[in-house]
Amino acid sequence: MGEPGDLLAEYSQLAGPDEMFDRDGGIRTNYAHLGARLKGWGERDYHARQAAADLDQLNGGVTFTVYQDDAGTERIFPFSLIPRVIGATEWARIEAGLVQRVAALNRFLADIYTQQRCVTDGVISADVLGGAEGFNLRAMGFVPPLGVYAHIAGIDLIRDQGGEYRVLEDNVRTPSGVSYVLENRRTMLNAVPDLFPAGAVASVDDYPDRLLDMLVSVRPDSVSAEETRAVILTPGQANSAYFEHSFLARQMGVELVEGRDLVVHDQRVYLRATTGLERVHVIYRRVDDEYLDPLVFRPDSILGVAGLVDAYRSGQVAIVNAIGNGIADDKVIYRFIPDVIRYYLNEEPILPNVDTWVGTHPEDLAHIIEHLGDLVLKPANGSGGYGIVIGPQSTRAEIEEARERVRAHPSGFIAQPLQEFSTIPTFNGTRLEPRRADLRPFVVTGATSWVLPGGLTRVAADSESYIVNSSQGGGSKDTWVLRGRGEA
Secondary structure, eight states, rough: OOOOOOGGTTOOOSSSSSSBOTTSSSSSSGHHHHHHHHHOOHHHHHHHHHHHHHHHHHHHTTTEEEEETTTEEEEEOOOOEEEEEOOHHHHHHHHHHHHHHHHHHHHHHHHHTOOOOHHTTTOOOHHHHHTTOOGGGGGGOOOGGOOOOOOOOEEEEEEEETTTTTEOOOOOOOOSOHHHHHHHHHHHHHHHHGGSTTTTTTOOOTTHHHHHHHHTTTTTTTTTTTTEEEEEEEOOSSSTTTHHHHHHHHHHOOEEOOOOEEEEOOOOOOOEEEEEEEEEOOOOOOOOGGSOOOSSSSSOOOOTTTTTEEEEESSEEEEETTTTGGGGGOHHTTTTTTHHHHHHSSOOOOSBBOOOEESHHOOOHHHHHHHHHEEEEEEOOOOTTTEEEEESSSHHHHHHHHHHHHHHGGGGGEEEEOOOOOOOEOOOOSEEEEEEEEEEOEESSSSSEOOOOEEEEOSSSSOOOOOOOOGGGOOEEEEEEESSSSOO
């Protein structure tokens, strides 16, 4: 395979499907324009373009924080110039599947915090529901404006060995990464505008406006759209996603605040402004539940606002995403989401799950214990790629140690088969080689749901890795959704 140019002269595909090339080495239809543009690029050409892109990202302050030994290290998010390209028809199915899934998750959240019909009807057992770490009793009996709990969802997808997109994980607490989607596109347009097929790639520029419109739409009933004041509540500069918090605040033209900037009087939230106290109606919080209000959750929290939960439950302020959402992205609950879709929507899931076994079920537990060497073991409440044991890449001693941890705490783990998910060409310093990649599209939901075209494509640090998280050295790519073009 020698196209395009010298960069792919020794390109060797991995076991999973390659997004750009078919098994015979031909360029897929979606990538035809990109391949033609890249033709003739050599190592020197790529280095020059990549250097321009890296400088653009550096000047834009596109960073994230990795925590090691209780210390935070701020880093530039590694960025690759070769985009992921998704055809219009393929994207239409993904979009429909995302809207369906978020609708079901919102119905599920509304049910478990009110009637719990899903338990009565045997969709999810009371033990599983009660044992989920994200279940929050403070959300019981309260329905947020428009009945929306998951206002912003980041749904992680992979493309499996058969080429089908599957949901790997739901993120509906405080999902991050959308700022990199917008910044990656800006960088590509600045550094390599000639790669874009004219007018054929869907824009991502609408996101801040769509987000702000949604925030205004879920305001308290007593407030007009014109007078609605929204803020972003951040834990502060030490947070790994602080760049995103400040970026979105600038893009929407709203204040970025910390807990100390807000105060509650008579169940109303106010911003301590230079002109005095100013009413706040909607809070886009990037602070986890347990730190939101020291009077209700952790009394030692300095990140939240005393009295905020009382103000929220009284309907005087809206919180985005809703309190208690963590149960909907619990990895054990994930196993049951296809049943949740069937139960609430009376529809078959458009986007299937990855096969999953949970330690809470005796039959599943037996399967995990017996087949751990062939499975990927994940902490039920883990994130960032931490604590994962990849059976086929582990030693016998590591597998036995993991098996003992599962036996000691079965409810703390899930397991899935190792997925040979799709790869995308990525520069390794001298040439292009395949890297496994996932996709995190973002869904914004108010009265209706809107899906950002594309999303955050994350790629593994090297060709051996199955983990794409930035905290594990992974990078990102721009994601192109084509308008009305054919697909391979």
